[in-house]
Amino acid sequence: MYRIRIDSRRCQGHARCLAFLPETVDFDDEGYAHVSRAKSLRVEMTDALRQAVANCPERAFQVTEE
């Protein structure tokens, strides 16, 4: 299982992650991403999750195996 984390210090608000995981990513009023509360628990690895990690230009979208 994996835990998703978005590093707020790195996120620049490109929203590429949103294209792959629209139900997992929310944005604050300033346009920066965070993991939606309902999806912040452990998740299975999926192609969409891999793509979200691979396409974040700031390396802010991260997953750690647990």
Ligand code: SF4
């Ligand atoms: S793609 Fe990366 S930098 Fe852009 S909004 Fe998503 S987490 Fe933030």
